[in-house]
Amino acid sequence: MSGGAGDLRPGTRAVHAGLPAARLGEPFLPGPVLASSFHLAGDADPAAGYGRFGNPTWERYEAALGELEGGEVVSFASGMAAVSAVLLALVRPGDVLVCVDDAYPGVRSIAREHLEPRGVEVRGVPTDDAALLAALPGARLVWVESPSNPELRVVDLPALAAAAGAAGALLAVDGTLATPLRQRPLELGVALSVASGTKALSGHSDLLIGHVASRDPELLAQVRAWRALTGGIPGPFEAWLAHRSLATLGIRVERQEANAEALAGLLAAHPAVRGARWPGVGCVVAFELAGAGPAQRFIDACRLVADATSFGGVHSSAERRARWGTDAVGEGFVRFSCGVEDTEDLLADVAAALDVIAG
Ligand SMILES: Cc1ncc(COP(=O)(O)O)c(C=O)c1O
Incomplete structure (x- = not known):
């Protein structure tokens, strides 16, 4: 080169x-x-x-x-x-x-x-x-x-x-x-x-x-x-x-950010979700559901999203951050890390999981 x-x-x-x-x-x-x-x-x-x-x-x-x-x-x-x-x-x-x-x-x-x-x-x-x-x-x-x-x-x-x-x-x-x-x-x-x-x-x-x-x-x-x-x-x-x-950092981050932006849009428009935010870079989207129960049920209902701490991996993951007791966030606060799944599949999975907690 x-x-x-x-x-x-x-x-x-x-x-x-x-x-x-x-x-x-x-x-x-x-x-x-x-x-x-x-x-x-x-x-x-x-x-x-x-x-x-x-x-x-x-x-x-x-x-x-x-x-x-x-x-x-x-x-x-x-x-x-x-x-x-x-x-x-x-x-x-x-x-x-x-x-x-x-x-x-x-x-x-x-x-x-x-x-x-x-x-x-x-x-x-x-x-x-x-x-x-x-x-x-x-x-x-x-x-x-x-x-x-x-x-x-x-x-x-x-x-x-x-x-x-x-x-x-x-x-x-x-x-x-x-x-x-x-x-x-x-x-x-x-x-x-x-x-x-x-x-x-x-x-x-x-x-x-x-x-x-x-x-x-x-x-x-x-x-x-x-x-x-x-x-x-x-x-x-x-x-x-x-x-x-x-070597794959560029394409991973591109897909993760595309997923994060789309997810933040979906969450912002959903009546069960409060405070959806994405800072414009990176894979993490944060939002709040109505307490610990709904947040955990949401995570459990996602098929493509691992219940796991950390962020940035190719597999989408999410956690109820208050479970660690280390951050000043509410019981229903979810930290969601977007992976590199196809955007449509990830959004469909999240939308279906939100329907579960709403229903
Ligand atoms: C922002 C930030 N800094 C530092 C660390 C610590 O990194 P490690 O777990 O690799 O020791 C973490 C881990 O979660 C983190 O999220």
Whole structure:
């Protein structure tokens, strides 16, 4: 392939990202390197030599994601391993952490159960531009999720990034829902783009992986050193599967978004449904039914929709989010993740399930 990656659309970039130059008889994407130890030649090599320090399969995956994110990437065993690397390696006792109240529950737990007791001031704020701007003075790190989930709020990232920079704070954005196909936080001035690749990025509900992207080599060095020390490394097989899955990211997201838009339209027009929303990117649609019973009966009545947590997979799934007790949502709140089924089939299935609860 010739020409810079910059002249290509994101879906095309995802097909080719991180692949080695064509060589006669070689595969497009070389297989996973399964190794804990590598041959060394006399001197120590802190970047290689041992499977916790480096692995060619992750490095290829990181190069691929770096092309999509527009920065350098450090990959992790899961989204939470990536989150904790940022929060625990970059926030010190005496620092102020601003964290949105509807961040992924694990993020809030790290802040409250591990940072606060170590002398970090944690400021919880709603996912709201004015509230975030007001919380900036004195902050070391600002953590937002945009679009947030499960409530699907969005933040003006360029404005917040500029204000955070002026206040001397680092802005970290969890962009799991949008994926770098739809949102590249680093291009918007954000210091750290963090995501769970367990969701739409890998998209098949068959692995956990995560990453941190940045354009700041010093921040990345701290995050990478944290990974090598604590061992939150991705398995080579998972990294390889995630890399393989990037090739279909564009078509998966296109279909998921087409399904999400159509589903949001159907739900908005249905008398049993309140508050149907889709933020315009990603696979998740949120809505409310009249309590826990109707919401669970709806999910159970769908034939094509798995009762499952998480989102972003090729198979549609839904859950009554209040069952976990971790989010400020009503008992009838449903988080619906659109898969890649044919739109007509998915809509017919949902419409029939809504008839069941109405009848
Ligand atoms: C927005 C968001 N960030 C982070 C995570 C954590 O990712 P993982 O489950 O891969 O550790 C999740 C998981 O659900 C998530 O939804």
